[in-house]
Every structure is written in structure tokens, then in C-alpha cells.
Amino acid sequence: MSITRYQTAARMSKIVVHNNTAYLCGQVAEDRSADITGQTKTMLAKVDGLLESVGSNRDKLLTATIYLKDMADFAAMNAVWDAWVPAGSAPARACVEASMASPELLVEISVTAAV
Template sequence: MIHRHGTTKRYSDSTRFNGTIHLVEVPSIEHGDIVEQTRNLLTLVEERLNEAGSDRRHLLMVQVYLTDMADIDGFNSVWDNWVPQGCAPARACIQVVALARPGWKVEVVVTAAQLEI
């Protein structure tokens, strides 16, 4: 069975199927530098993972979309402290021309394993 959390007509905050969780997150703010937006974004990712039955120790794959690859060091400075040691997922960083809102600098696509019950 597919489980959906935070479902609207357009999207769900997360979906879970056969123990695998999928979610996409953007910052809730459009101001600030990449460090501020990344901190905000990763807080939201952790909340969504918890709602869906997982946590950051169970990340499988993360795709990072940046509007400016010059922001990668700022992103990594927050990311490296957020990911638990020994739990780094497979990861890709992709530069995009724009995101859905002009102020957003980063967006992530996350795949995680559900916590063991």
C-alpha cells in the first residue's frame, strides 16, 4: 500500500512504499544566504522524515539542486554537520537555472529507508 503524508491536489510532502520514503523539500524562506536556507531546508527534511517513519540516519539517496554551484561549499558546511557520521547517502549535486521561487537557492530530493519496526 502507498502511504502519503501532507497530500494536496498537486503534491504530497512525502510518500512511502515498501519501506522506502520519497520526499522533496525546499526552504520555507526566500531570503538569506545558502547557509541559512540550507539550515532551514534540512530542518524541514528531518521533520518530513520523522513524519514518514524515518530519520537522517536512514538516508539512501539525495539529489541537491543549486541555482549557483558557487554555493556548494556553503551547502556542504551545513550538510557535513547534519548527516550523522557513517550515514552519508549516495548524493548528486546539480546546478539548475532556476527553482520555482526566485529567492530559493536550493532544493533536495530525498530517498530514505523506513525505520525498522
């Protein structure tokens, strides 16, 4: 059994690959001062970069769990999400309202993808 961990620190790895499946840790916005649209865009750009680093991409998404600070942002987040997900490649997805680790964060995502 092979497990490969990438960008590993004491608390977590940014990516773990096992059996040709990539598991990403929670990703948040690059600019925490942005609105929900800006935070969602930069968060998904980080997902793109991490997936690419292990030979995957958004066409290979299997699951996504999205955490929103406020469900009032659901429609605006979905507008960015819908433009980002390739047609016919939508993963199994959950979206929940959650307390965030930092008060300025509006959205976080965790994804699993095939490699």
C-alpha cells in the same frame, strides 16, 4: 502493494511511503530571504521533520539530490550538509545547478530514506 501518501494536495504529496521506503518531495528553505547557509539549514530541518513524521530519520537516508541555483554556493551548502549528515550514514548523492521555481530560492533537496 501498499502505498501511503502524506500531506497530499492536488499537485503532489509531501511524502510517499512504499515498501518501507519514504520518498520526499523537493524541500526548500523556510526563510527564502536567507543566504545559502540559512536556506540549507532550514531546508534540512524540514527534511528532519518529514522523516520523523513517518518513523524515519537522517541515519536512514538512501539518496539525496540537491539542486543549487548557483554552484558558487557549493562549498557553503556542503559545510551545512557535512555537519547535518551523521558520520557513516551519507546517502548516495547528486548535486546539480538548476533554475529554481522562485528567484529567491538558492537550494532545494529531494531525499529517499528507509522507514
